[in-house]
Amino acid sequence: MLFLPLVSLALLSLASAEPRISPLITHEKRSHIPAGWSHTHRHDPVAVLPLRIGLVQSNMDKLEKLLLDVSGPESANYGKHWSAGKVSQTFAPSRETVDTVRDWLTGSGIEASRVKLSGARTWIELNATVEEAERLLNTEYHVYSHTTGKEHVACDSYKLPEHVSKHVDFILPSIHFDAVIKRDNNSSGSGGTLSNIGQPGVGLKPKTTGTIGSIINELEACDQQITLICLRALYGIVYVPVATDRNSYGIVEYTPQAYLQTDLNMFFGNFSPNLVGKSPAMVSVDGGYAQTEYTGFGYNGESDLDLQYGMSLVDPLPVTLYQTGDMVEGASFNNFLDAIDGSYCTFEGGDDPYYDSTYPDPYGGGYEGPEDCGTAAPAHVISTSYGYNEAELSPAYAARQCAEYAKLGLMGTTVLYSSGDDGVAGNGNVCLDANGNEVYGGTRFNPTFPGVCPYVTSVGATQVNPGASVTEPESACMQVIYSGGGFSNYFALPSYQAAAVEHYLTAYPPAYSASQYNATGKARGFPDVAANGANYVVAVDGEFELVYGTSASSPVTGSILTLVNDARLAIGKSPIGFINPTIYSPAFAGAFHDITTGSNPGCGTNGFNATPGWDPVTGLGTPNFPQLLARWLALP
Incomplete structure (x- = not known):
């Protein structure tokens, strides 16, 4: 079946000829x-x-079937991804x-x-x-x-x-x-009414508890500070990329979020010496650049975090940075999708001038060049640590964008999004009232988007428990942030996830009513997987800080999947593409470290509990790289 919004909208259906006079x-x-x-x-x-x-x-009723045909591990066409032209013609x-x-x-x-x-x-x-x-x-x-x-x-x-x-x-x-409030005609520069997804305080962002007195780069201290050696020990990451001429890993940032080269050098000097002086391969989308006009954790924390760990974990593979949006207009997820898929450009598949930034800047002062349209090749793995609340977008808008992620999956791209940092509440700890309105003090759970889209891989957060070692099981993250998770109010339960969700709801039924979450048992559950999201050591504006969030979990997971791609490409196989049908299959049972403790509080509740098997807190669990590598290498 096709994943449709659970509201009654005639969004993606086809019709036979009918009379022109109709009610x-x-x-x-x-x-x-x-x-x-x-x-x-x-x-x-x-x-x-x-x-x-x-x-x-056209053919949207076949979208899931077509995607499963190239993504399901038992399919004879596994890994036979489509060209962009075939995708455009088919739909x-x-x-x-x-x-x-x-x-x-x-x-x-x-x-x-x-x-x-x-x-x-x-x-x-x-x-x-x-x-x-x-x-x-x-x-x-x-x-x-x-x-x-x-x-x-x-x-x-x-x-x-x-x-x-x-x-x-x-x-x-x-x-x-509007999903994002952009400046009006009388505004100029970045100080107007601009509030795009890259602005500090808007949407999903990492959190910090401040600077670190001294770095403890030892495995015995991973409960206090997460560094590269902790991640490698937790997930068994022992691999040096060899197919660097065929592989690719992309990280998306939204201006004014930007990295500082001095911060990269500071981090690399301590943890990845051979990367000192190296920068990501920047692809500017709609005037995006690594701005230095505004600094501080709110402006540099996200990009510094993503690139310091992403670049280090896949070294020597270069990381592509998709820097999206200028300092004036900013950008939305659709603006980025325009750049990597020419068929999705302005009024060509997804854009809405009432949601998405318009280029050239119609008011002056911003990026005056043409909107980027099909100007950047999509990387094999793309990680994004930003997100809206599902309720901020109309079901129609969300469904149309979600379908575009499915098309990227058909073309062999793995798309990762952070699941959120406020447990069952939305970004900013906002919940819903009985009518679906976003309100503070609401009691209905508020899922995040695009993490609830069934065609992306949503990544939650875990932690090394205080006093525990890296050899002991992690739990759901409950320090500073809570792993976003729950059930969509828009998207139906995908077939690849049906057995996992049914098992969770049957074996561990949540103690909440249908007035608090979508308890139909027929809704898309998220996240799909998880990775550590607490106590990261990150260089920000010349100082090391402790950083928390699914903002860290997504790029780390993306790095691990990129290493899997490297091994497959090195022996002439295809990239892994859309991974959800594979990781939920019996063939991948035990390929993730199951997380069974912790919860994701929000909306005046304790949220959901982490349980054996999939759960709406940590998904299937955290990556076991040796297991994932062996099983993906065994596929065609």
């Missing part, structure tokens, strides 16, 4: 106004709206879809010359007056104001003819509000 049905409806926004007034009927109609893509909207939507518009009085089809045939574009849009969509457009002063145009719901609805994912602008 109006509600296509999307918003239950509440997001926090920080308030209704101002009805929009001017003669104002112009840039209507963008996202067309249903392009059908002629029927394009014609149905275009005929509806022209039949409603819109001149054919005004209706434009995007290059990849995935969006229909139309500049319409508010009056025209309201008539087409049977709705009313209103202006809303944010506490930052920004204004936004939206409607509460909209309707489409039934036969048209089956060919449309979603329409913009409509019910959707």
